[in-house]
Amino acid sequence: MDTVAALDVGGTTIKAALLDTRLGVLAERQVPTARGADGTALAEQVTALVRELGGTTSVRAAGVVVPGIVDEQARVARFSANLDWRDVPFGELLEARLGLPVAFGHDVSAGGLAEFRVGAGQGCVDAAFVAVGTGIAAALLLDGRIRRAHGLAGEIGHIDVGHRARCGCGAVGCLEAIASASAIARNYAERAGRDVDGAQPVLELARDGDALAAAVVSEAVDGLVHGLRTLVTLLGPEAVVLGGGLFAAGEFVVAPVRERLAASLTFQRMPDLRVAKLGPEAGRLGAGLLALDLLGQRL
Amino acid sequence: MDTVAALDVGGTTIKAALLDTRLGVLAERQVPTARGADGTALAEQVTALVRELGGTTSVRAAGVVVPGIVDEQARVARFSANLDWRDVPFGELLEARLGLPVAFGHDVSAGGLAEFRVGAGQGCVDAAFVAVGTGIAAALLLDGRIRRAHGLAGEIGHIDVGHRARCGCGAVGCLEAIASASAIARNYAERAGRDVDGAQPVLELARDGDALAAAVVSEAVDGLVHGLRTLVTLLGPEAVVLGGGLFAAGEFVVAPVRERLAASLTFQRMPDLRVAKLGPEAGRLGAGLLALDLLGQRL
Numbered sequence: 001m002d003t004v005a006a007l008d009v010g011g012t013t014i015k016a017a018l019l020d021t022r023l024g025v026l027a028e029r030q031v032p033t034a035r036g037a038d039g040t041a042l043a044e045q046v047t048a049l050v051r052e053l054g055g056t057t058s059v060r061a062a063g064v065v066v067p068g069i070v071d072e073q074a075r076v077a078r079f080s081a082n083l084d085w086r087d088v089p090f091g092e093l094l095e096a097r098l099g100l101p102v103a104f105g106h107d108v109s110a111g112g113l114a115e116f117r118v119g120a121g122q123g124c125v126d127a128a129f130v131a132v133g134t135g136i137a138a139a140l141l142l143d144g145r146i147r148r149a150h151g152l153a154g155e156i157g158h159i160d161v162g163h164r165a166r167c168g169c170g171a172v173g174c175l176e177a178i179a180s181a182s183a184i185a186r187n188y189a190e191r192a193g194r195d196v197d198g199a200q201p202v203l204e205l206a207r208d209g210d211a212l213a214a215a216v217v218s219e220a221v222d223g224l225v226h227g228l229r230t231l232v233t234l235l236g237p238e239a240v241v242l243g244g245g246l247f248a249a250g251e252f253v254v255a256p257v258r259e260r261l262a263a264s265l266t267f268q269r270m271p272d273l274r275v276a277k278l279g280p281e282a283g284r285l286g287a288g289l290l291a292l293d294l295l296g297q298r299l
Numbered sequence: 300m301d302t303v304a305a306l307d308v309g310g311t312t313i314k315a316a317l318l319d320t321r322l323g324v325l326a327e328r329q330v331p332t333a334r335g336a337d338g339t340a341l342a343e344q345v346t347a348l349v350r351e352l353g354g355t356t357s358v359r360a361a362g363v364v365v366p367g368i369v370d371e372q373a374r375v376a377r378f379s380a381n382l383d384w385r386d387v388p389f390g391e392l393l394e395a396r397l398g399l400p401v402a403f404g405h406d407v408s409a410g411g412l413a414e415f416r417v418g419a420g421q422g423c424v425d426a427a428f429v430a431v432g433t434g435i436a437a438a439l440l441l442d443g444r445i446r447r448a449h450g451l452a453g454e455i456g457h458i459d460v461g462h463r464a465r466c467g468c469g470a471v472g473c474l475e476a477i478a479s480a481s482a483i484a485r486n487y488a489e490r491a492g493r494d495v496d497g498a499q500p501v502l503e504l505a506r507d508g509d510a511l512a513a514a515v516v517s518e519a520v521d522g523l524v525h526g527l528r529t530l531v532t533l534l535g536p537e538a539v540v541l542g543g544g545l546f547a548a549g550e551f552v553v554a555p556v557r558e559r560l561a562a563s564l565t566f567q568r569m570p571d572l573r574v575a576k577l578g579p580e581a582g583r584l585g586a587g588l589l590a591l592d593l594l595g596q597r598l
Binding site for chain 2: 079143167
């Protein structure tokens with residue numbers, strides 16, 4: 001049986017799966033990420049993982065995605081803060097060990113690919129996938145393909161949406177510094193004087209009528225609306241797929257984003273706002289799609 | 300001799316030319332634009348103009364560009380404030396009268412096409428052309444082609460750059476409302492209490508040390524920097540070609556834009572900022588390129 005290996009490599013965890021050529025999951029593993037600035041430790045770990053997952057099937061290719069700035073054509077991670085990488089030619093490193101064709105990509109971009117091909121963005125030609133998690137990034141679909149500018153496109157988390165807080169990147173006003181899951185948790189904790197475990201408890205408090213939590217969520221919504229308005233004005237997408245845990249809260253978050261975005265537009269086309277369908281599997285499925293594309297078996 | 304007709308149609312003036320297949324200008328005319336909400340008056344005017352310009356040459360195709368929201372594939376102007384058009388299928392209207400293949404496009408997009416192919420943006424794969432005139436709009440080059448989202452992409456003049464003035468579109472904070480040539484003239488006139496004829500005199504006053512003019516220009520530069528930072532963060536262009544009369548002032552305007560943009564970036568790649576080469580001819584040359592492309596004679 002022909003299969004591909006699909007791996008979504010995060011700073012702490014690898015989500016790996018063996019997929020059939022219809023993206024069906026045949027086996028999966030979740031393991032801690034092997035660290036190392038030159039990428040060889042990870043290449044060896046991934047090689048062992050793919051052999052173990054492959055079992056008796058005929059693994060034809062592997063797709064690996066990571067966070068950061070990834071040049072998919074060159075198969076080089078230019079920069080990844082989470083992996084502590086600079087200019088790591090991971091595609092080559094892995095292919096040399098694995099002896100299989102390797103596709104190497106960016107996690108959010110791959111998540112967008114999966115949402116556009118088999119998720120909430122199916123059928124779109126001009127669209128965006130905005131992933132709100134620890135950080136915020138986007139995959140941009142134009143004329144039916146994801147456009148990456150060698151990994152430099154899509155950093156919507158770092159556009160200035162007009163607030164005064166400083167972002168981890170060093171700039172003031174970044175979307176990520178007010179609307180990411182970590183920003184929501186941090187902003188609530190600072191004002192309430194007590195720690196919370198991520199954005200979920202803040203969303204629940206807001207839903208239950210906690211004024212402080214509601215204010216923090218409302219500011220996050222305003223930031224997202226500012227960012228989406230900019231995206232819409234510059235790129236004219238027909239749809240925006242919203243991913244990440246924040247939107248698991250569904251209409252409680254999406255409805256105010258939709259209302260305020262519509263109110264902020266003048267001549268622009270209001271995009272169809274859709275909640276992502278593939279959840280945390282999107283990156284791994286996208287990695288599988290990259291591997292299948294490499295084999296010319298485009299779904 | 301094979302030729303194409305190239306027409307840049309503005310709200311008040313048509314700039315028309317007869318071009319050889321190497322974009323050489325064989326004849327040119329500038330005439331007032333025939334008005335009419337259904338586009339037939341303009342189609343008849345353009346037909347007569349093309350026949351007159353064509354003379355004894357063999358005109359093989361025509362390229363026409365207009366301002367507004369233009370769906371180049373459908374050859375329909377969805378909206379053009381300057382021409383008072385809504386959903387005018389101008390490509391079809393003109394082709395029926397002219398009996399020649401007609402390419403129909405957007406003026407700034409065509410200007411970008413010309414700058415990317417034969418002007419300041421030659422050799423770029425991911426780039427932008429930002430035209431600062433009465434309004435501000437951009438042509439976006441990604442993966443070697445201009446991406447238009449059916450005419451909806453590129454409205455950089457209407458992204459919110461964080462000031463309090465209201466734009467003609469109805470929104471507050473638009474780039475166009477602080478950095479367009481008309482905004483510079485208006486902002487200076489309001490504060491100085493006397494009218495000026497466009498942005499040029501304000502630039503000259505600023506260069507001569509007039510504090511009020513310098514403040515107005517500096518605010519325009521800040522707006523442009525904010526807009527360019529957003530463009531760079533979202534699309535990662537290798538170069539940005541700056542067009543329009545504002546940049547005819549050269550380094551007096553470009554140097555502060557470059558300095559402040561570089562200072563505003565954290566992890567992003569600083570794009571190469573280049574002043575457009577083709578000046579007010581860019582739109583007409585782009586119209587000619589669209590016509591030649593239609594004939595498969597891509598330069």
